[in-house]
Amino acid sequence: MLFPVTYRVNAAGHMEVGGCDLVELAHTHGTPLYIYDEATIRQRASEYIAAMGSAGQVLYSAKAFASPRFLRVVAQEGLGLDVVSAGELHLALKSGYAGDRIHFLGNNKSREDLEAAHAAGATIVIDGSYEFELLREIVPEGKRIRVMLRISPGVKPDTHAHISTGQLDSKFGFSIESGAAMQAIAEALRHPRLELVGLHSHLGSQILALGAYQQAMEIMLDLLVELRDELKFEPRKLGAGGGLGIAYTREDDPPTPRDFVEIVRHALDTGCARRGLRVPELVVEPGRSIAGPAGMALYTVGSIKDIRGVRRYVAVDGGMGDNIRPKLYGARYEAFLASDPERRPDGKVTIAGKYCESTDILITDIEMPELKAGDVIAMPAAGAYNLAMASNYNGMPRPEVVMLSDGRADVMRRRETLDDLIAAEVF
Ligand SMILES: Cc1ncc(COP(=O)(O)O)c(C=O)c1O
Known part of the structure; x- marks a missing residue:
């Protein structure tokens, strides 16, 4: 069971969990976004x-x-x-x-x-x-x-x-x-x-x-x-x-x-x-x-870097701050294009995070369809030990978390603000 039990591809061809369209969720709540079914x-x-x-x-x-x-x-x-x-x-x-x-x-x-x-x-x-x-x-x-x-x-x-x-x-x-x-x-x-x-x-x-x-x-x-x-x-x-x-x-x-x-x-x-x-x-x-299986992470693609004959890096707006597992113990994940999860792969890419560490890689060498800036990527099995180990490294606010049920998306943890990041500082 890689996906939550309510997962399906909806009439628009988008990924859907708990009756909610994941592309729409990413647009209305912003990314990185963690969803729980x-x-x-x-x-x-x-x-x-x-x-x-x-x-x-x-x-x-x-x-x-x-x-x-x-x-x-x-x-x-x-x-x-x-x-x-x-x-x-x-x-x-x-x-x-x-x-x-x-x-x-x-x-x-x-x-x-x-x-x-x-x-x-x-x-x-x-x-x-x-x-x-x-x-x-x-x-x-x-x-x-x-x-x-x-x-x-x-x-x-x-x-x-x-x-x-x-x-x-x-x-x-x-x-x-x-x-x-x-x-x-x-x-x-x-x-x-x-x-x-x-x-x-x-x-x-x-x-x-x-x-x-x-x-x-x-x-x-x-x-x-x-x-x-x-x-x-x-x-x-x-x-x-x-x-x-x-x-x-x-x-x-x-x-x-x-x-x-x-x-x-x-x-x-x-x-x-x-x-x-x-x-x-x-x-x-x-x-x-x-x-674990109840949660998924949604990211938006930003910068794409091609090193001809070597590797194509697709950078997303999260990374090791919300998911340290790939670097901590070599955890592997799958990723899907939320707007068309069944589209044919176009070649191997490496999905990188936005943190200032070369090791901030979420997935190395995964077959994906052609991706462009603005695309929403969904990573299944992200419900355990991701947010629980999340940090504010590089001054990044931790993601919003929503609970999905019967077509409703209830915010259960709001996205951190820049002021949250400095709330404990003594000025
Ligand atoms: C004592 C103890 N119990 C339960 C757990 C939960 O383990 P898991 O999340 O793999 O089911 C852990 C996790 O490390 C643990 O240390």
Whole structure:
């Protein structure tokens, strides 16, 4: 699924999403413009919920993309939330999320992060021994707060090294292999202010081969046997993380949310049965696989530079400031001429951004129809980790974001102004 579920080519021959013509949207709202298809968000979220059934909980990982309107849609579909900072928590609470539906993660939570999480009634997922000390000071005497521990199962998924987190050499989690996990669990159980409700793991992101989840589940369940036998502890919750990959190009054929949940549930159920363990409540926390396919980026073509026999650069009005992924981890994308997506290709071009870095290239060598200044280009699968990592590099305002549904385009984040860029400066 490269396009949002409502995507079609309309009677004018233009690309259309959520009943809205993308060329018209680009003209009325300006570009770069990010669009989200509400139907796709709901479809992906509800597929997770349906596949999970009563086996556990689905949290949306706010780091992929978060904006109040978006979070309300996710909440309406029945998902909890995973946040990693006081900032994400603040946005979630302001958007109407109940604190007790939120898990607070992060490998170096500050005192302020933990105080905010505690005040909101969120479940804290402890990721380092330092947090034990901080929580001893933050939680009042006589009170216990619900926590989980992030465990590193030592599995290296088949994804880019920069987005792989579950292996031994990682800044995240207490490693099983090194013995740190066992020690941390024992410490959490002894801790006077903590109620240890579960264990969490997360392997990485953009994972397309689901075998890594089965492998990690086996390792986590072996740990559960040790915990039961040695510490008389059986966690109520077991987190398998997020990380399901999506299609960025026509060649990608990722598993569906249902495939992902079914594989993890099956590994959990059969693994527990084989070991005589009580089946804990499963927690999964997808981000990219909900926000990613729902979002698209729209750009307008400006300068075109031909270097005969070498390359044709087509520059657009966005780039690494709204989408750092191609440069951060070699992410690949497709692009389409919004006014005629099915027009025959005319040759290879390289789509460059407008930032002052030679590396500011969105797509290298893609077959496109002939392009001219003013053409609108649409990039699918742009909903996750694009705007979430956006910057104001080069003094560029961040793009407007609209939610599309039934022919309506509602602005959910306005385009930044030049004054927004200097709002925090002291003159
Ligand atoms: C702990 C944790 N959970 C969930 C996610 C969401 O992953 P994804 O967006 O790939 O589903 C991440 C992303 O890196 C993460 O670090």
